[in-house]
Amino acid sequence: MKYISTRGSAPALGFEEVTLAGLGSDGGLYLPEAWPSFTRDQIAALAGLSYVETAVRVMAPFVAGSLSEEELRDLCTQAYGRFSVDAVTPLVQLDHQHWLLELFHGPTLAFKDVALQLLGLLFEKFLSRRDDHLTIVGATSGDTGSAAIDAVAGREKIDIFMLHPDGRVSDVQRRQMTTVRAPNVHNIAIDGSFDDAQALVKQMFNDPGFSSRFRLSAVNSINWARLMAQVVYYFYAAVRLGAPEREIAFSVPTGNFGDVFAGYVASRMGLPVRQLIVATNVNDILHRALSDGDYSQGKVVATATPSMDIQVSSNFERLLFDAGGRDGAALAEQMRGFEATKAMRLTNAQREGAAGLFSSARVDADGMTLAMRWAYEGGGQVIDPHTAVGLCAAKGADIDPAIPIVTLATAHPAKFRDAVERATGTRPALPARIGSLFDREEAYTKLPATFEAITGFVAEHATARG
Numbered sequence: 001m002k003y004i005s006t007r008g009s010a011p012a013l014g015f016e017e018v019t020l021a022g023l024g025s026d027g028g029l030y031l032p033e034a035w036p037s038f039t040r041d042q043i044a045a046l047a048g049l050s051y052v053e054t055a056v057r058v059m060a061p062f063v064a065g066s067l068s069e070e071e072l073r074d075l076c077t078q079a080y081g082r083f084s085v086d087a088v089t090p091l092v093q094l095d096h097q098h099w100l101l102e103l104f105h106g107p108t109l110a111f112k113d114v115a116l117q118l119l120g121l122l123f124e125k126f127l128s129r130r131d132d133h134l135t136i137v138g139a140t141s142g143d144t145g146s147a148a149i150d151a152v153a154g155r156e157k158i159d160i161f162m163l164h165p166d167g168r169v170s171d172v173q174r175r176q177m178t179t180v181r182a183p184n185v186h187n188i189a190i191d192g193s194f195d196d197a198q199a200l201v202k203q204m205f206n207d208p209g210f211s212s213r214f215r216l217s218a219v220n221s222i223n224w225a226r227l228m229a230q231v232v233y234y235f236y237a238a239v240r241l242g243a244p245e246r247e248i249a250f251s252v253p254t255g256n257f258g259d260v261f262a263g264y265v266a267s268r269m270g271l272p273v274r275q276l277i278v279a280t281n282v283n284d285i286l287h288r289a290l291s292d293g294d295y296s297q298g299k300v301v302a303t304a305t306p307s308m309d310i311q312v313s314s315n316f317e318r319l320l321f322d323a324g325g326r327d328g329a330a331l332a333e334q335m336r337g338f339e340a341t342k343a344m345r346l347t348n349a350q351r352e353g354a355a356g357l358f359s360s361a362r363v364d365a366d367g368m369t370l371a372m373r374w375a376y377e378g379g380g381q382v383i384d385p386h387t388a389v390g391l392c393a394a395k396g397a398d399i400d401p402a403i404p405i406v407t408l409a410t411a412h413p414a415k416f417r418d419a420v421e422r423a424t425g426t427r428p429a430l431p432a433r434i435g436s437l438f439d440r441e442e443a444y445t446k447l448p449a450t451f452e453a454i455t456g457f458v459a460e461h462a463t464a465r466g
């Protein structure tokens, strides 16, 4: 399998190189040259398989040429062996049409673990084949950071620098990052938003001297391997609910457009997905883009769903490329315009390409609260605020009642205890496997959100090549 960049001029790479590279050298994001396609029989044959076996079947075409099926199975067994339930991503029924897909049974209690536990092992495997060292630079609004740190802490040949917006993640999220004491882990709280952090990370990649001197790599969903691992749970859930005989809809609380793009990939591979509902909070750039073609960056507003407080959604570029006809040169031009003016209109081809599968909704604080109460009072389910944004959008969607709607439950409610308590009156306890998070000492460095400050810090603490 070869991968090409959305901006058309970076070299095509195999899976191993694409995983280590993270971002394209032209600033674009990598995608498979062509989508693998599953027949109805191949999808039907997933019924009854374990999560690990499903993962092996779904991901095998993407890793071809870099990993044997046995190697992939071994990595998946290790990665998903750290989840607290055998099903890894269990389904919970709420009523005749609505389901939750619980994605938070991994070590750091968010859906990011599903991909990052595997990515940490992929890095280790690929680095064992070469004499090289990786410097991971990442941006987090709370969950990617803790999941990535858990996945790579203490690993040889890797340093990780994780930027989070100071004061804009929950206490649990921050402590999950800053109490991990390993010499290769560096937490940085920037004086800015998640968007500022993500822009700084991309700027580091786009500086060829800096990027190759420190062999930069990515753990954010700009890294293709992240999305690949997330495609699996769409298949796993849909088959359990009757695919390929039955269509399924998914509602996805969305920020950086990674999770919902994985659903798009599943659909491109042949999974019968009726609709993907993109649920945003009031930081609604994606809702405006999908409903009106207006992709213009607003100011980030802090909400009770901090992980979705994002106004520039990296993976949207992948959709614009694929749904818009895969014209890398034209997209590079369009993205340059967006980077200069912070605004762009989707082309007709991009809008039409997205319209068949995607719908969107903007959910405010009242909608989120009502969804948390409905799940709790109606079915005894305590859900986190991000999941509630997805559920509110699912309940407002106009979809045939015979089609199941699966809302992705992206975080454990205990990560956002204050917001859950405000909405439902109940305060979820942190699972025992998290340990004594509030007794451990924190370590992080506060820095201004400038390229000079961040690169200076990375250069001081990372291992340079040569």
Ligand SMILES: Cc1ncc(COP(=O)(O)O)c(C=O)c1O
Pocket: 110, 111, 142, 143, 144, 221, 253, 254, 255, 256, 257, 258, 259, 260, 307, 308, 386, 387, 410, 411
């Ligand atoms: C709990 C939670 N829900 C939803 C999202 C949004 O997912 P994505 O950025 O893949 O759209 C995030 C962050 O990514 C998150 O941490």
Ligand SMILES: N[C@@H](CCOP(=O)(O)O)C(=O)O
Pocket: 139, 140, 141, 142, 143, 144, 145, 219, 220, 221, 222, 255, 256, 258, 307, 308, 314
């Ligand atoms: N919500 C994320 C933001 C980063 O998104 P990613 O999926 O691109 O890593 C977070 O919690 O950090």
